[in-house]
Amino acid sequence: MIGVMKCRACGAELQDGWAFCPYCGSKNAPSPLRQLDDALNVFEQSVKNIFSDVANFPFGKGFIVEISQEKGEPKVSIKDFDEFSEALRSRRVAPRDPEVVEPEVSVERNGRLIRVKMPGVKSEKDVTIKKLGNSLEVHARAGGRRYFAVIPVKYRRIAGKEFSKSVLEIRLR
Numbered sequence: 784m785i786g787v788m789k790c791r792a793c794g795a796e797l798q799d800g801w802a803f804c805p806y807c808g809s810k811n812a813p814s815p816l817r818q819l820d821d822a823l824n825v826f827e828q829s830v831k832n833i834f835s836d837v838a839n840f841p842f843g844k845g846f847i848v849e850i851s852q853e854k855g856e857p858k859v860s861i862k863d864f865d866e867f868s869e870a871l872r873s874r875r876v877a878p879r880d881p882e883v884v885e886p887e888v889s890v891e892r893n894g895r896l897i898r899v900k901m902p903g904v905k906s907e908k909d910v911t912i913k914k915l916g917n918s919l920e921v922h923a924r925a926g927g928r929r930y931f932a933v934i935p936v937k938y939r940r941i942a943g944k945e946f947s948k949s950v951l952e953i954r955l956r
Contacts, residue, residue, distance in 0.1 A: 810885070886921070886930045894937045899951040901930045907946035912953065914941060919953065 788797050792809035803810055849860045887900040903925030904910060913920040917937075923930040938955035945952045 882928050884928050884930050886923070886932050888932055888934055890934070895955050897934060897936070897953040897955070899930075899932060899934075899953070900949060901925065901951065902949050903928060904930065904946075904949050907944075907951075910946060910951055912941070912944065912951075921951065923951075 788799060789795070790797055790804040790807060790809060793804060793807040795804055795806040797804060851858050889898045890896070891898065897919070899921055901910070901923045904923045905925070909924050911922040913922075915933075917935060919934045919936055919941075921930070921932045921934065936955055940956050942954040942956040944954070
């Protein structure tokens, strides 16, 4: 069903765009990996529908289709996803996503001062600030952590910023 997703924590149905589950309160913003997984599930279901007359569908969770052509007819090979995953693990190639953490944010002075606490972030070079209409997007990295926050703001301009002891202060006007 288009426009509906499931909560990663409790499994409740949520509408697209809901950042938090109204049932259990967990954060549910879809990650790029989750979006890819959803697309692969749709693709896999489509292939299963095509092969519905085959008694035992030959693949488990998923599969990989490789198409190549050197001379003459194209060569098509299909590998079970588990077989491919095992090959990656044996090469010690494993994707490692950093832990995404929402930093502690405080808004003071009638919205003119924003403090963002990001423990472990050592330098302003590790922090990115983007002004998006009526909000600020703050990104930072610290070791195995990635901080991310979208902060609604009333004022249009960043008057200054200062970073000290893992705290970013943003002054607006």
